[in-house]
Amino acid sequence: MATVELKNLRKTYLTEEIIKGISLSIEDREFVVFVGPSGCGKSTLLRMIAGLEDITSGDLLIDGQRVNDVEPGKRGLAMVFQSYALYPHMDVYKNMEFGLKLAGMPEAERREKIEHVARTLQLEPYLHHKPGQLSGGQRQRVAIGRAIVRNPKVFLFDEPLSNLDAALRGQMRVELSALHRKLGATTIYVTHDQVEAMTMADKIVVLQKGVVEQIGSPLELYHHPRNLFVARFIGSPPMNFFPAIFQGGDTTGSAVQLRDGSTLYVPVTSPGLLPGTKVTVGIRPEHVELAASGPNSGVVEVIERLGAITLVHVRMPDGQIIVVQMDGAVLTDVDTRVSLTLPPGNCHLFAPDGVAFEACHRHPLAA
Amino acid sequence: MAVKTKTSTRIGVTILGWGIAVWLFFPIFWMFLTSFKNEIQAISTPPKLFFMPTLSSYAEVFERASYWHFTLNTVIVSVGATAIAIALAVPAAYSMAFLPSSRTRSTLLWMLSTRMLPPVGVLVPIYLLARNTHLLDTCTGLAIVDMLTNLPIIVWMLYTFFREVPAPILEAGRMDGASRWQEMTMVLLPLALPGIASTALLSLILCWNEAFWSLNLTSSHAAPLTAFIASFSSPEGLFFGKLSAASTLAVAPILVFGWISQKQLVRGLTFGAVK
Amino acid sequence: MQAVLQHSPSSEVSSERRKNASAKRTGFLLLSPSVLLLLVWSIVPLVMTLWYSVQNYNLVDPTLHGFAGIDNYWYLLTDPDFLHSLLNTFVLVAGVLAISVGGGTLLAVLYDQDFFGRGIARIMVISPFFIMPTVSALLWKNLMLHPIYGVYSAMMRAVGLTPIDWLARFPLLTVMMIVAWEWLPFAVLILLTAVQSLDGEQREAARMDGADPIARFRYIILPHLSRAISVVVMIETIYLLTVFAEISVTTAGGPGVASTNLAYLIYSRALLQFDVGGASAGGVIAIIIANIVAIFLVRAVARNLEA
Numbered sequence: 001m002a003t004v005e006l007k008n009l010r011k012t013y014l015t016e017e018i019i020k021g022i023s024l025s026i027e028d029r030e031f032v033v034f035v036g037p038s039g040c041g042k043s044t045l046l047r048m049i050a051g052l053e054d055i056t057s058g059d060l061l062i063d064g065q066r067v068n069d070v071e072p073g074k075r076g077l078a079m080v081f082q083s084y085a086l087y088p089h090m091d092v093y094k095n096m097e098f099g100l101k102l103a104g105m106p107e108a109e110r111r112e113k114i115e116h117v118a119r120t121l122q123l124e125p126y127l128h129h130k131p132g133q134l135s136g137g138q139r140q141r142v143a144i145g146r147a148i149v150r151n152p153k154v155f156l157f158d159e160p161l162s163n164l165d166a167a168l169r170g171q172m173r174v175e176l177s178a179l180h181r182k183l184g185a186t187t188i189y190v191t192h193d194q195v196e197a198m199t200m201a202d203k204i205v206v207l208q209k210g211v212v213e214q215i216g217s218p219l220e221l222y223h224h225p226r227n228l229f230v231a232r233f234i235g236s237p238p239m240n241f242f243p244a245i246f247q248g249g250d251t252t253g254s255a256v257q258l259r260d261g262s263t264l265y266v267p268v269t270s271p272g273l274l275p276g277t278k279v280t281v282g283i284r285p286e287h288v289e290l291a292a293s294g295p296n297s298g299v300v301e302v303i304e305r306l307g308a309i310t311l312v313h314v315r316m317p318d319g320q321i322i323v324v325q326m327d328g329a330v331l332t333d334v335d336t337r338v339s340l341t342l343p344p345g346n347c348h349l350f351a352p353d354g355v356a357f358e359a360c361h362r363h364p365l366a367a
Numbered sequence: 368m369a370v371k372t373k374t375s376t377r378i379g380v381t382i383l384g385w386g387i388a389v390w391l392f393f394p395i396f397w398m399f400l401t402s403f404k405n406e407i408q409a410i411s412t413p414p415k416l417f418f419m420p421t422l423s424s425y426a427e428v429f430e431r432a433s434y435w436h437f438t439l440n441t442v443i444v445s446v447g448a449t450a451i452a453i454a455l456a457v458p459a460a461y462s463m464a465f466l467p468s469s470r471t472r473s474t475l476l477w478m479l480s481t482r483m484l485p486p487v488g489v490l491v492p493i494y495l496l497a498r499n500t501h502l503l504d505t506c507t508g509l510a511i512v513d514m515l516t517n518l519p520i521i522v523w524m525l526y527t528f529f530r531e532v533p534a535p536i537l538e539a540g541r542m543d544g545a546s547r548w549q550e551m552t553m554v555l556l557p558l559a560l561p562g563i564a565s566t567a568l569l570s571l572i573l574c575w576n577e578a579f580w581s582l583n584l585t586s587s588h589a590a591p592l593t594a595f596i597a598s599f600s601s602p603e604g605l606f607f608g609k610l611s612a613a614s615t616l617a618v619a620p621i622l623v624f625g626w627i628s629q630k631q632l633v634r635g636l637t638f639g640a641v642k
Numbered sequence: 643m644q645a646v647l648q649h650s651p652s653s654e655v656s657s658e659r660r661k662n663a664s665a666k667r668t669g670f671l672l673l674s675p676s677v678l679l680l681l682v683w684s685i686v687p688l689v690m691t692l693w694y695s696v697q698n699y700n701l702v703d704p705t706l707h708g709f710a711g712i713d714n715y716w717y718l719l720t721d722p723d724f725l726h727s728l729l730n731t732f733v734l735v736a737g738v739l740a741i742s743v744g745g746g747t748l749l750a751v752l753y754d755q756d757f758f759g760r761g762i763a764r765i766m767v768i769s770p771f772f773i774m775p776t777v778s779a780l781l782w783k784n785l786m787l788h789p790i791y792g793v794y795s796a797m798m799r800a801v802g803l804t805p806i807d808w809l810a811r812f813p814l815l816t817v818m819m820i821v822a823w824e825w826l827p828f829a830v831l832i833l834l835t836a837v838q839s840l841d842g843e844q845r846e847a848a849r850m851d852g853a854d855p856i857a858r859f860r861y862i863i864l865p866h867l868s869r870a871i872s873v874v875v876m877i878e879t880i881y882l883l884t885v886f887a888e889i890s891v892t893t894a895g896g897p898g899v900a901s902t903n904l905a906y907l908i909y910s911r912a913l914l915q916f917d918v919g920g921a922s923a924g925g926v927i928a929i930i931i932a933n934i935v936a937i938f939l940v941r942a943v944a945r946n947l948e949a
Contacts, residue, residue: 073541150543466669490909578886625771
């Protein structure tokens with residue numbers, strides 16, 4: 001039961017502004033992920049919410065209360081750090097107990113809570129182990145447990161899975177999602193990994209250089225990226241781009257000409273754009289189709305067979321590489337010449353300043 | 368062939384390692400040996416390695432000076448000075464490591480430079496100040512001076528240890544609702560304990576062996592072991608047996624303490640200043 | 643702290659200043675006891691010393707008093723003993739530093755090797771550091787180097803040489819050796835710790851690259867030790883500038899002023915000749931020199947100490 005509201009939050013470090021006015025509201029029980037490349041300010045923003053960094057200007061409201069000047073421990077938040085930051089001199093039980101003890105909770109109540117949480121997280125056998133005796137995954141659980149016992153209004157996660165190996169990361173992702181459904185607590189989660197963002201978030205906030213690029217549900221970002229940056233950042237392998245010339249458009253779509261002279265009629269509106277303007281066509285690897293011959297041809301340079309799917313890297317005449325995602329059984333071989341077909345319904349169109357044109361039809365899952 | 372070189376190198380290293388160790392340690396060993404000789408054996412030429420040990424030198428030393436009185440003074444002064452210095456240095460080092468300002472660096476360097484002030488340069492005023500405040504020839508007075516002379520080094524050492532503590536752990540403490548004081552005492556201090564311990568050990572050793580101030584600021588009441596030994600060094604005290612016995616008594620406690628704690632001293636140093 | 647909560651939300655920019663100010667205040671409060679004490683400790687005696695240094699003040703001659711101007715300084719600076727003791731101070735510091743850092747580095751590498759009884763040998767090597775200066779001076783002067791009864795003299799006689807009265811013939815060199823004996827173990831202790839913290843993989847990589855032991859020492863171990871060496875130089879200089887007990891016990895600065903350093907010169911002025919004014923002038927000069935050394939030294943090693 002907590003809402004978090006950011007009103008034009010800014011942070012200046014020395015003379016450099018690193019958070020440039022971010023406004024955002026986070027609903028009760030929502031799982032919000034801040035995602036962006038390193039240095040985009042996502043961790044700083046989280047630390048400002050936590051109270052570990054000063055807020056230069058703007059307001060931070062938790063449950064409608066302005067908390068800019070409240071000590072971190074009194075904001076009703078709990079945080080899971082990237083390095084876990086467990087107290088190495090305390091055993092698992094004491095790690096979880098520390099916050100409760102400082103809050104003055106009676107001993108019996110503390111014990112009950114810790115045991116309950118330990119049961120949920122399968123930490124019971126390790127309660128009297130020191131963090132140094134635990135594996136990475138177990139430490140991660142303790143860090144989460146330490147956050148849960150405090151029964152916070154909001155959970156903050158700062159890249160919590162980045163120190164785990166791939167298999168464990170996948171497992172923890174599922175566990176965290178399940179835990180969030182069970183606890184129903186408002187959660188803010190920072191990551192640079194878009195898979196984590198896509199799989200766990202109710203709402204993703206894409207950040208770059210201290211500015212919000214787009215806020216939306218995972219599929220909204222995937223199907224309707226607002227600009228080139230988001231288009232490039234969300235989705236793996238990333239979206240392919242083709243330079244094109246705008247020819248004209250109406251309410252049902254826009255016509256563009258690709259390098260090889262072929263014309264594409266993309267169902268997006270382009271109000272006010274002058275014919276002859278340079279634009280960019282974007283299409284995701286899974287939407288490109290391969291043909292043996294035809295326009296838009298290139299040479300297959302690398303083939304990555306992942307089993308279920310196959311990624312075909314095609315070198316185009318202008319030198320750029322286009323990645324095509326095919327099913328696992330595709331027979332294409334390296335060094336063969338192939339032709340790319342771009343289904344217009346799956347294409348995105350970006351203006352010269354990188355902003356995407358409005359699609360004529362919203363994707364049903366991203367309404 | 369390769370094995371042979373390896374064995375010969377190892378033998379060489381063993382001989383060299385032991386040879387240098389024996390050579391450096393020899394004066395201490397000889398002092399210990401001589402302390403069990405009578406005065407005639409002590410100055411026999413050539414010096415004797417094997418002899419009938421006697422405790423006569425020790426007996427005479429105990430008769431002439433109240434060893435326990437001096438030892439107690441040394442312990443009080445060393446422990447007191449170290450404890451006060453650590454108590455003052457922990458908050459200072461915390462402030463420098465975790466709340467640094469633009470002046471932190473120069474403050475630290477200034478502190479260290481005060482330590483380079485030659486004590487003789489200020490002997491007269493310190494002597495007069497101690498006399499006027501009735502701290503002359505008291506353990507308190509000597510402890511204060513020892514504390515102040517070691518404080519800069521202690522602050523600096525603790526500062527290097529604190530900087531090794533990962534900031535997120537302290538931040539986790541703050542998220543858990545710890546105040547500055549709780550953060551310092553419940554999170555930082557247990558973490559930096561090995562470093563604090565080795566700092567304290569070093570300070571104890573330096574205080575124990577401090578000679579200049581203890582010789583000049585004390586006379587009888589608060590005289591520590593450095594003064595005790597000085598009383599055996601006058602020309603008339605050139606009796607090697609008694610001199611050795613007194614010396615052994617003066618250094619034995621700190622030497623044994625040093626042997627026991629050297630592992631701790633090294634362990635603390637590895638994660639701070641020298642790493 | 644919680645009271646801050648109640649402030650109006652409109653004061654957006656000032657909130658940072660306030661919070662920063664609170665952190666600054668906490669930092670200052672925590673630092674101030676140490677700083678204040680050291681400030682008093684370094685300023686008050688300094689001012690008093692400055693005052694005495696321009697006074698005629700001799701404890702045995704109370705008729706002589708009043709303002710002396712720069713007489714005390716003039717008298718001291720034109721005294722050949724002064725220059726001599728200055729030179730001795732420098733030689734002593736530089737010599738002991740060279741021995742303890744050079745020898746300490748080599749010994750650190752030696753005792754990093756695995757050999758039979760290494761633990762015991764190490765403890766024996768660092769033992770002299772725990773010995774108080776007065777005792778070590780007495781040991782060396784009497785038991786070791788005494789021209790008649792000393793062990794070293796006996797050994798020289800045993801191989802057919804004439805024993806040397808070390809402290810009379812080479813007073814400064816001998817004092818330097820005694821002081822080096824005390825401080826070499828400290829250097830070994832610190833440097834050995836540093837050598838052992840060297841990453842094993844780095845050493846193995848160097849071996850894979852075909853580096854012989856000398857190259858490994860020169861290009862891997864020595865650079866790794868630079869910070870530890872700074873620490874040793876820093877701490878030892880502090881103590882070496884003020885070497886006193888060793889000189890007082892062994893040579894009393896003599897013969898003549900052959901082994902008198904600045905510390906001992908001032909001491910002899912103040913306490914043997916009861917010339918408070920002259921001693922204070924010497925003290926002021928010692929402080930100035932110490933500060934010059936401190937500036938250079940601290941600048942030189944500060945970067946290493948900070949990292």
